[in-house]
Amino acid sequence: xxxxxxxxxxxxxxxxxxxxxxxxxxxxxxxxxxxxxxxxxxxxxxxxxxxxxxxxxxxxxxxxxxxxxxxxxxxxxxxxxxxxxxxxxxxxxxxxxxxxxxxxxxxxxxxxxxxxxxxxxxxxxxxxxxxxxxxxxxxxxxxxxxxxxxxxxxx
Amino acid sequence: xxxxxxxxxxxxxxxxxxxxxxxxxxxxxxxxxxxxxxxxxxxxxxxxxxxxxxxxxxxxxxxxxxxxxxxxxxxxxxxxxxxxxxxxxxxxxxxxxxxxxxxxxxxxxxxxxxxxxxxxxxxxxxxxxxxxxxxxxxxxxxxxxxxxxxxxxxxxxxxxxxxxxxxxxxxxxxxxxxxxxxxxxxxxxxxxxxxxxxxxxxxxxxxxxxxxxxxxxxxxxxxxxxxxxxxxxxxxxxxxxxxxxxxxxxxxxxxxxxxxxxxxxxxxxxxxxxxxxxxxxxxxxxxxxxxxxxxxxxxxxxxxxxxxxxxxxxxxxxxxxxxxxxxxxxxxxxxxxxxxxxxxxxxxxxxxxxxxxxxxxxxxxxxxxxxxxxxxxxxxxxxxxxxxxxxxxxxxxxxxxxxxxxxxxxxxxxxxxxxxxxxxxxxxxxxxxxxxxxxxxxxxxxxxxxxxxxxxxxxxxxxxxxxxxxxxxxxxxxxxxxxxxxxxxxxxxxxxxxxxxxxxxxxxxxxxxxxxxxxxxxxxxxxxxxxxxxxxxxxxxxxxxxxxxxxxxxxxxxxxxxxxxxxxxxxxxxxxxxxxxxxxxxxxxxxxxxxxxxxxxxxxxxxxxxxxxxxxxxxxxxxxxxxxxxxxxxxxxxxxxxxxxxxxxxxxxxxxxxxxxxxxxxxxxxxxxxxxxxxxxxxxxxxxxxxxxxxxxxxxxxxxxxxxxxxxxxxxxxxxxxxxxxxxxx
Numbered sequence: 001x002x003x004x005x006x007x008x009x010x011x012x013x014x015x016x017x018x019x020x021x022x023x024x025x026x027x028x029x030x031x032x033x034x035x036x037x038x039x040x041x042x043x044x045x046x047x048x049x050x051x052x053x054x055x056x057x058x059x060x061x062x063x064x065x066x067x068x069x070x071x072x073x074x075x076x077x078x079x080x081x082x083x084x085x086x087x088x089x090x091x092x093x094x095x096x097x098x099x100x101x102x103x104x105x106x107x108x109x110x111x112x113x114x115x116x117x118x119x120x121x122x123x124x125x126x127x128x129x130x131x132x133x134x135x136x137x138x139x140x141x142x143x144x145x146x147x148x149x150x151x152x153x154x155x
Numbered sequence: 156x157x158x159x160x161x162x163x164x165x166x167x168x169x170x171x172x173x174x175x176x177x178x179x180x181x182x183x184x185x186x187x188x189x190x191x192x193x194x195x196x197x198x199x200x201x202x203x204x205x206x207x208x209x210x211x212x213x214x215x216x217x218x219x220x221x222x223x224x225x226x227x228x229x230x231x232x233x234x235x236x237x238x239x240x241x242x243x244x245x246x247x248x249x250x251x252x253x254x255x256x257x258x259x260x261x262x263x264x265x266x267x268x269x270x271x272x273x274x275x276x277x278x279x280x281x282x283x284x285x286x287x288x289x290x291x292x293x294x295x296x297x298x299x300x301x302x303x304x305x306x307x308x309x310x311x312x313x314x315x316x317x318x319x320x321x322x323x324x325x326x327x328x329x330x331x332x333x334x335x336x337x338x339x340x341x342x343x344x345x346x347x348x349x350x351x352x353x354x355x356x357x358x359x360x361x362x363x364x365x366x367x368x369x370x371x372x373x374x375x376x377x378x379x380x381x382x383x384x385x386x387x388x389x390x391x392x393x394x395x396x397x398x399x400x401x402x403x404x405x406x407x408x409x410x411x412x413x414x415x416x417x418x419x420x421x422x423x424x425x426x427x428x429x430x431x432x433x434x435x436x437x438x439x440x441x442x443x444x445x446x447x448x449x450x451x452x453x454x455x456x457x458x459x460x461x462x463x464x465x466x467x468x469x470x471x472x473x474x475x476x477x478x479x480x481x482x483x484x485x486x487x488x489x490x491x492x493x494x495x496x497x498x499x500x501x502x503x504x505x506x507x508x509x510x511x512x513x514x515x516x517x518x519x520x521x522x523x524x525x526x527x528x529x530x531x532x533x534x535x536x537x538x539x540x541x542x543x544x545x546x547x548x549x550x551x552x553x554x555x556x557x558x559x560x561x562x563x564x565x566x567x568x569x570x571x572x573x574x575x576x577x578x579x580x581x582x583x584x585x586x587x588x589x590x591x592x593x594x595x596x597x598x599x600x601x602x603x604x605x606x607x608x609x610x611x612x613x614x615x616x617x618x619x620x621x622x623x624x625x626x627x628x629x630x631x632x633x634x635x636x637x638x639x640x641x642x643x644x645x646x647x648x649x650x651x652x653x654x655x656x657x658x659x660x661x662x663x664x665x666x667x668x669x670x671x672x673x674x675x676x677x678x679x680x681x682x683x684x685x686x687x688x689x690x691x692x693x694x695x696x697x698x699x700x701x702x703x704x705x706x707x708x709x710x711x712x713x714x715x716x717x718x719x720x721x722x723x724x725x726x727x728x729x730x731x732x733x734x735x736x737x738x739x740x741x742x743x744x745x746x747x748x749x750x751x752x753x754x755x756x757x758x759x760x761x762x763x764x765x766x767x768x769x770x771x772x773x774x775x776x777x778x779x780x781x782x783x784x785x786x787x788x789x790x791x792x793x794x795x796x797x798x799x800x801x802x803x804x805x806x807x808x809x810x811x812x813x814x815x816x817x818x819x820x821x822x823x824x825x826x827x828x829x830x831x832x833x834x835x836x837x838x839x840x841x842x843x844x845x846x847x848x849x850x851x852x853x854x855x856x857x858x859x860x861x862x863x864x865x866x867x868x869x870x871x872x873x874x875x876x877x878x879x880x881x882x883x884x885x
Contacts, residue, residue: 035377035504075370081369090364095364096229096790129827132503134793135793136797
């Protein structure tokens with residue numbers, strides 16, 4: 001039995017410990033917002049947060065995790081699309097096919113956790129997800145817009 | 156273009172009476188309560204349609220039916236805009252749904268083509284979808300007029316509110332929709348003059364964004380059905396090879412494993428409770444393949460085969476005028492170059508998948524597909540059932556790019572698996588490795604170009620010999636004419652959607668068809684991608700040899716191609732062609748007509764002393780005739796550059812032992828945000844024709860960048876991708 005804390009809730013799952021977190025999220029917990037793209041930690045479609053840091057969940061066996069670690073998936077980022085990144089993404093119509101976007105948003109959210117006002121160079125270094133539709137320029141604008149939305153929300 | 160009067164065929168609209176409330180939700184035939192996303196299936200049709208395109212609910216929700224597939228290109232929104240323009244409904248109430256290909260078959264193709272490729276979504280259906288909206292509008296107004304007992308001509312509609320002007324009475328679409336559904340359609344409708352469009356041409360937001368921001372959007376890979384099992388598959392890595400045997404005693408007792416199955420003659424699948432269990436077991440399964448006749452095929456042997464075609468005596472002719480041999484013999488200066496373009500994978504972010512449920516009297520498939528009708532045909536063929544007992548429910552695609560269009564191999568496999576487990580839905584999801592090694596690849600070609608210049612440095616003759624693979628020969632030979640695959644000649648056609656953008660006095664464009672046994676397929680842009688490199692980079696070579704400015708050299712040959720010239724001029728002007736760029740920054744140009752649109756790009760790049768390339772900026776212009784949603788055009792142009800530049804920088808599938816060597820994104824990389832140039836998009840619709848959007852600009856990305864690299868380094872690169880090339884300036 002593997003015990004995890006996902007989106008603020010404790011869960012206990014009867015699963016082989018070698019199963020990657022990605023597949024436990026998708027198959028045991030039904031959290032299919034986290035996507036399978038490559039299985040080798042290369043594309044970033046499976047990005048979630050562990051204690052606020054971006055992690056590629058396809059390469060993390062659940063046996064390596066504990067209930068003390070806070071795991072956040074795209075479903076847990078906000079209850080109602082109110083996260084500044086989600087607002088910015090909606091404002092700019094960022095997604096095309098959208099398959100990579102949960103991972104893209106989670107990468108961007110982790111970046112904002114450490115750099116609340118990232119430069120373009122910070123974005124280049126911090127967002128390394130693959131998007132085959134090619135949404136990058138709107139992703140960049142979206143991150144900058146989220147910073148503005150965030151400031152507006154606080155003032 | 157003025158108002159258009161369009162005849163309405165009665166047949167188109169009468170069949171509806173037998174299928175009222177036919178149920179367009181995905182959940183009609185299967186209980187989908189296990190899946191949260193489908194439990195919330197909000198578009199389930201419970202009210203009669205006004206016509207095939209329009210359903211209006213009593214709460215004023217307007218459901219617009221879309222036959223083409225959404226894969227990121229924005230067609231759901233664009234097509235809905237076109238119906239809504241004529242319908243005069245409240246755009247804020249619009250939602251969309253997919254009819255199924257089975258319903259289309261039953262209703263004698265009332266929604267016409269489901270095929271989503273060739274940048275056809277809007278340009279191929281603009282007339283009949285607008286007609287659908289106009290007919291529905293007419294019927295809704297007529298229903299209100301009947302109710303009031305007044306002439307229709309005294310009524311008008313705006314935003315779904317119908318008003319009888321003399322009396323001031325008003326009602327809404329939602330209130331009269333049921334009565335409208337009982338009426339006969341009008342015999343004629345009038346479509347608006349484009350100058351009166353209110354919604355077409357506006358940068359409205361996409362209708363499908365919000366669920367893509369929070370994980371709610373269900374893609375094929377995410378689908379869950381009650382009692383569903385999960386499968387993954389491995390086909391013989393060698394093209395043309397078959398499955399000899401497998402030893403399932405090694406995996407049968409592994410956790411969750413239900414079945415190990417032969418699929419067709421070349422593949423084996425493991426079916427398990429979860430996908431991860433299926434994948435783990437498949438990886439552990441001992442399999443013996445019969446590699447077949449292609450086991451010694453290699454990139455080198457394919458290259459040799461294509462080299463032979465470059466000089467072979469026989470070739471198909473795609474475009475010819477004048478006497479090219481004579482012109483070249485008489486040339487003051489001759490320039491010659493040979494280019495080569497590799498196999499490339501589509502690498503959609505969502506790997507191939509389909510979910511199937513088979514019983515002795517019905518087969519259903521849920522899948523992301525660019526062509527619902529092709530998926531239905533594949534379902535019927537693999538199920539052994541009549542097509543009328545099959546249907547396909549389309550899900551949004553996690554990328555298509557041509558991979559999920561003409562070829563529905565994933566559907567065939569899923570049905571073959573489900574057929575061996577009657578009554579149980581099975582989701583087949585390929586691993587990325589399977590996806591990389593069993594693509595239907597961007598075809599491989601080489602191209603030899605010979606150009607002749609006169610003493611004024613003008614092009615007098617041009618001979619282009621393409622050698623390589625035909626898509627149609629493999630995918631659909633019926634579309635070939637006398638053995639010729641005109642798709643190979645995209646961008647070189649004498650006229651039409653893929654016409655050459657220049658007047659060359661003596662021209663010969665040929666194709667020596669050489670078809671290696673690696674399966675080719677359509678690909679975003681496909682042959683225009685390399686043909687634009689061949690043509691636009693070689694023109695740059697010629698301009699250089701003539702000592703002329705590449706823009707001036709091109710313009711001289713474009714007098715009879717004013718729309719192509721206009722987009723070229725637009726990018727040159729905006730980019731500042733002829734004016735100094737920033738220090739170390741160099742420019743390159745490209746222009747093509749393709750998929751009916753005129754597009755051009757000016758790229759700005761720098762290459763440092765170590766050979767590191769930086770693409771700083773691309774200015775791109777598109778004339779698609781009419782621009783339905785300019786902000787989505789901008790997104791498509793930017794996106795096409797990512798796809799096109801990823802192909803230029805990294806895209807290559809090599810062959811060894813008859814199999815593709817690449818297996819995942821570590822050896823088949825894609826561009827990242829850090830490599831993305833600034834993109835400035837000029838949308839300049841000139842009216843009077845309908846061109847495509849999703850593909851055209853992909854073609855100008857690579858040649859514009861390559862021409863800028865030459866300006867920066869003095870190097871002509873004729874082999875791709877650039878990852879192999881030393882770009883240090885000469």
